[in-house]
Amino acid sequence: MTENIPNKKEQLFDLWAPNYDWLFTSVFYQAIHVRLLEYINLPPQSHILDLGCGTGKLLNRLAANFSDLRGIGLDLSTQMIHIARMKNCHRPRLIYIKGNAVALTFADNEFDAVFNTLSFLHYPVPEQVFQEVSRVLNTQGRFYLVDITTWRKLDSEYEHRAFLPNNIRFYSPKAREELGREAGLNCLGHYYLLGPVLLTIFAK
Template identity: 50%
Template sequence: MLQRKTEFFDGWAPHYDCLLTTVFYQAIHQRLIQCLAAPPQSPVLDLGCGTGRLLLRLGREFPALTGVGLDLSSAMVAQAQALHRGDDRVQFCTGEATAIPFAEGHFGAVFNTFSFLHYAEPEAVLGEVSRVLRSGGYFYLVDPMVGSLGFVPFSPNGIRFYDRAQRQSLGAAAGLQCLGHVPLLSNAWLTIFTKG
């Protein structure tokens, strides 16, 4: 099933930034940056980075910031590397959210925008986020919050939606304290967590 999900995003990658998603994500990224609990501490991780647009925006806003983008799709990573060519503050790699290839406490902040809904094992992903996040660091989760829709068969293995209580409960189980939920645009909500 993971292979089918990878192929789905590999096929989407060449056209990903040509679609309406680009305008929508730019607006989301702008609002997300305005809601940061504190200036992000380097390095940061963009988990499910896609074509690397969020790291580009963060780099413009915080010129000293360094970061890593991780995505399941090698085609998405290739697009991100091309977008960031010549910028040695960021690197991109292919990997799974359930096995983040970095040491414990490596990141000052982790971002996850419109990716969490694709994860078949949300508990395992949040466990990994908590592991690689340093104490006092922040996790910013942005996804649609559409009530009780639950599972939708949009892509291989479908997508899942979580309400406020479910997000908070999943985070708490991984040792992440929920600081609150902020509406960003349309049905997109930001949930801010910190690692105590």
């Protein structure tokens, strides 16, 4: 059943892509990006990965704030990548490629930081995404996971709510910590950025 979800997600975001930066969600995301900057700690000449990069808004903001940063944006949507490349104002420091978060084509220990902003709720196999993030992070690396969480504390492993046809999942702080532990990542803390949007920082 889950094998068809990535194709459906790609089609959905391909349709959204031409107008994505004009939607209300874009304003909402940019406000979150500004708050996220308050919690980011990167070493000099960082090499970073943005999973689910969309049209490249976060990477462009990071490149503007960290002048020696190099970054790769990865997204499942061909059209999102196309727009991100067109709007890339930090070449050659930033590049954008199409790919799937459950099967990253990067070397072990390649990145100083991995970012995932408001796309984790779409992943049908979250455990595999965490394993891949852990694999590509170096020994001092950080994983910055930003997504909508549940409105209340839960004792279950995770809260799963399927809003057909999009199969969206929300994860409690406890569930995020457990996913991190299983992948060899330690949770450094949780920080609410805007309403129910929660930043969780993991260390390799």
